[in-house]
Amino acid sequence: MENIVFGIGITALTGALATVAGAAEDTESNIGSQGDPNSQVQLAPQMGFLHRIFNKAVAGEPPAYGLWCCLGAGLAWAFMAMQINAVLAIVLGCVLAVFVQGVYATTAYLGRQASLKKFGQPIYVDILKSMTTVTMAHAFVAIFCTVTLCFLINAALGHPFPLPLLGLVWGIALGAAGSATGNPYYGKERQYQNQKFGAGVPISASGNIVRYAEAGERNSLDNGFFTAKLGGPASGVCFGLIVFLELWRTVIFEKIDFPGLGPGWYAIFVGILMILVFTIADRYIETWARKTYGPYAEPKEASS
Amino acid sequence: MTVKVEVVEGGVPHTKIMAAGIIVSLVCLYLSYLNTMTGTEMFSFFGGLAVVAALIWGSHTIKVLCSYGIGTGVPSAGMIAFGSGVIAMLLATKFGLAAPIVAFVLAIVVGLILGYLSNEVLNMKIPAMVQSLTELAVVGAFTLMGFAVLISGSFTFTGLTTGSITILGASLPSYQVSFIGGSLIAVAFMLGGIAIQHPFNACLGPGWTQDRMLMLTAECGFLSMIVAAVMSFALITTGSALISLIVAIIGWIYTYKQYFALSKRDAADWLDAKPIPDLEGH
Numbered sequence: 001m002e003n004i005v006f007g008i009g010i011t012a013l014t015g016a017l018a019t020v021a022g023a024a025e026d027t028e029s030n031i032g033s034q035g036d037p038n039s040q041v042q043l044a045p046q047m048g049f050l051h052r053i054f055n056k057a058v059a060g061e062p063p064a065y066g067l068w069c070c071l072g073a074g075l076a077w078a079f080m081a082m083q084i085n086a087v088l089a090i091v092l093g094c095v096l097a098v099f100v101q102g103v104y105a106t107t108a109y110l111g112r113q114a115s116l117k118k119f120g121q122p123i124y125v126d127i128l129k130s131m132t133t134v135t136m137a138h139a140f141v142a143i144f145c146t147v148t149l150c151f152l153i154n155a156a157l158g159h160p161f162p163l164p165l166l167g168l169v170w171g172i173a174l175g176a177a178g179s180a181t182g183n184p185y186y187g188k189e190r191q192y193q194n195q196k197f198g199a200g201v202p203i204s205a206s207g208n209i210v211r212y213a214e215a216g217e218r219n220s221l222d223n224g225f226f227t228a229k230l231g232g233p234a235s236g237v238c239f240g241l242i243v244f245l246e247l248w249r250t251v252i253f254e255k256i257d258f259p260g261l262g263p264g265w266y267a268i269f270v271g272i273l274m275i276l277v278f279t280i281a282d283r284y285i286e287t288w289a290r291k292t293y294g295p296y297a298e299p300k301e302a303s304s
Numbered sequence: 305m306t307v308k309v310e311v312v313e314g315g316v317p318h319t320k321i322m323a324a325g326i327i328v329s330l331v332c333l334y335l336s337y338l339n340t341m342t343g344t345e346m347f348s349f350f351g352g353l354a355v356v357a358a359l360i361w362g363s364h365t366i367k368v369l370c371s372y373g374i375g376t377g378v379p380s381a382g383m384i385a386f387g388s389g390v391i392a393m394l395l396a397t398k399f400g401l402a403a404p405i406v407a408f409v410l411a412i413v414v415g416l417i418l419g420y421l422s423n424e425v426l427n428m429k430i431p432a433m434v435q436s437l438t439e440l441a442v443v444g445a446f447t448l449m450g451f452a453v454l455i456s457g458s459f460t461f462t463g464l465t466t467g468s469i470t471i472l473g474a475s476l477p478s479y480q481v482s483f484i485g486g487s488l489i490a491v492a493f494m495l496g497g498i499a500i501q502h503p504f505n506a507c508l509g510p511g512w513t514q515d516r517m518l519m520l521t522a523e524c525g526f527l528s529m530i531v532a533a534v535m536s537f538a539l540i541t542t543g544s545a546l547i548s549l550i551v552a553i554i555g556w557i558y559t560y561k562q563y564f565a566l567s568k569r570d571a572a573d574w575l576d577a578k579p580i581p582d583l584e585g586h
Contacts (some may be wrong), residue, residue, distance in 0.1 A: 019428060026545075036530060042509075048583055049578065050580050050581060050583060052580060057505060057506070058498065058500065058502060058506075059378075059498055059501060059505065062377055063379050063382075063383065063494075063497065064498065064500060066494055067494040067495065067497070067498045070494045071494065071531060072489055072490055073491075074487075074488055074490070074491035074535055075531065075534060076485075076535065077486055077487075077488070077538075078488075078534065078535040078538035078539075079534075081469075081481050081486070081538035081539075082537060082538050095449075096531055096534060097531075100528075100531055102561070103432065103523075103527055104498070104524075106503060106521055107502070107504040107523060107524075107560075107563060108502070108505075108565070109505055110506075110564065110567040110571075111503075111506030111507040111516070111517075111520060111567065112506060112507075112508075112509065112569040113567075113571060114505055114507070114511060114516065114566075114567045114571040115508060115509030115510065115511040115512050115570070116509055116510070116572070117510075117572040118509060118510045118511055119510075119569060119572075120571075120572050120573075120583060121572055121580065122571065122572050122573030122574065122575045122578075122581065123566040123567065123568075123571045123572075123573070123575070124575050124576070124577075124578070125574065125575065125576040126576050126577040127578075161487070161488075162480070162485070162486050162487040163486075163487070164486065164487040164488060164490050164491050165487040165490050167490075168487075168491075168493075168494060169492045186316035186567070211580065217579060217580055230538060237403050253399050
């Protein structure tokens with residue numbers, strides 16, 4: 001019983017860490033225009049819309065975060081193998097992983113902008129300086145939380161995978177959660193505030209992203225500021241739920257014998273049940289949203 | 305982007321880069337065998353140089369492959385390179401001294417099978433597919449082997465799976481503290497997988513230039529070598545790891561500076577805190 005209470009405590013802690021990681025990850029990728037919004041940022045200058053938006057496409061978010069978290073975990077593992085205290089080892093590992101992330105971000109921005117010479121898109125050194133550091137700070141929070149939760153899974157819950165492998169698995173999951181949840185909010189709404197609400201991205205508007213801010217010209221910090229309010233926390237809740245529910249079902253049900261099959265099977269069946277519940281809930285929300293807000297008809301007269 | 309980018313205009317031809325990549329990686333991998341001959345781990349940094357050479361070749365292969373309009377497939381090309389390479393590399397480590405050669409041959413076989421499957425069975429019909437996937441498998445195998453040498457000082461299976469752990473001053477053999485047992489191979493996989501696709505992914509577009517992309521590949525290679533060298537402190541002697549780290553840092557600083565210079569050369573303009581320039585018609 002005490003074992004299970006301890007496990008639930010660790011599960012809650014990892015869920016909280018994952019929530020913070022998801023929120024930081026989404027804000028980081030939005031400031032860097034990574035993932036979903038990237039194609040439009042890349043396309044804009046080719047359509048004649050020069051901009052001052054940071055464009056650091058290292059890869060899709062899942063592989064990129066797979067590397068950052070795996071690297072952070074690998075370095076932390078190596079420092080721990082050198083008999084360094086775990087807390088210090090994780091911090092040092094994450095700092096080095098963030099250094100790699102920052103260097104990749106600068107080279108991605110320089111490369112993409114330099115290749116757009118034909119369309120007159122300049123390289124802005126001030127963008128490079130101010131955005132890279134902000135993405136690095138957010139990336140540190142995301143990587144640190146993820147590596148810490150991997151360490152907790154490994155050390156406190158006794159997961160058999162070594163730390164770097166857990167880092168890879170949960171890093172990819174983190175990138176996927178941020179990419180699927182938070183990014184469309186930036187890519188479809190924020191970049192296209194000048195289009196009709198909810199209209200998606202019409203072909204004729206391709207590349208015509210919003211480039212001017214309330215005052216002056218918009219840069220990616222404005223986008224990060226905007227998406228940190230809703231997109232980031234939504235990604236955080238997504239990743240937090242993934243981590244929490246995954247560990248919760250394992251901790252609670254793993255030890256219980258399933259009649260005729262033995263221990264472990266309850267956890268699998270509960271997992272399948274959760275997927276079914278979520279599928280039905282998602283479908284319900286989707287049809288409800290379509291019925292309430294769509295199809296995209298001409299707006300009626302402004303009502304009160 | 306579905307626009308067909310020109311394969312390679314001017315610059316060094318692909319066959320030349322390929323030949324140089326194969327020879328330099330193989331030579332560097334074998335030079336690391338000096339570790340066994342001299343009984344030290346000082347020559348582990350040759351593994352890192354093999355990584356850089358293989359990556360330069362690999363990123364140019366991705367450029368050739370992705371010229372056929374598969375823009376969003378650039379990162380996945382890096383993943384398949386290492387997914388196929390890891391099979392060949394792991395199997396080859398069982399062959400002792402012959403490991404790099406065996407990895408080369410096995411990777412060609414794996415790559416040919418994958419190329420055949422994607423072109424004929426999945427019907428992709430991309431002209432450069434078979435050759436590119438074969439090359440990428442070899443690059444993946446060489447890069448992983450290079451990282452293995454850099455981090456653990458050896459490319460044999462025993463060397464990769466056995467480490468030692470110091471408890472109360474006594475050194476005990478351990479399978480957990482090793483390149484494969486500690487899953488550092490997963491880190492090597494991701495380091496290489498991102499480093500191989502990033503240069504073309506970052507430099508693609510109408511203003512692509514070969515020297516800038518290859519300089520970026522070298523930069524990514526040395527950057528990966530820095531962190532791999534830091535990890536190697538856990539598995540090889542401090543002095544040897546320090547040599548790898550210094551080589552990596554020197555290489556990285558040089559290539560990073562060169563890449564900045566080349567980007568400045570190729571960019572339309574290099575502005576600091578200036579507004580968006582006016583274009584005619586907008």
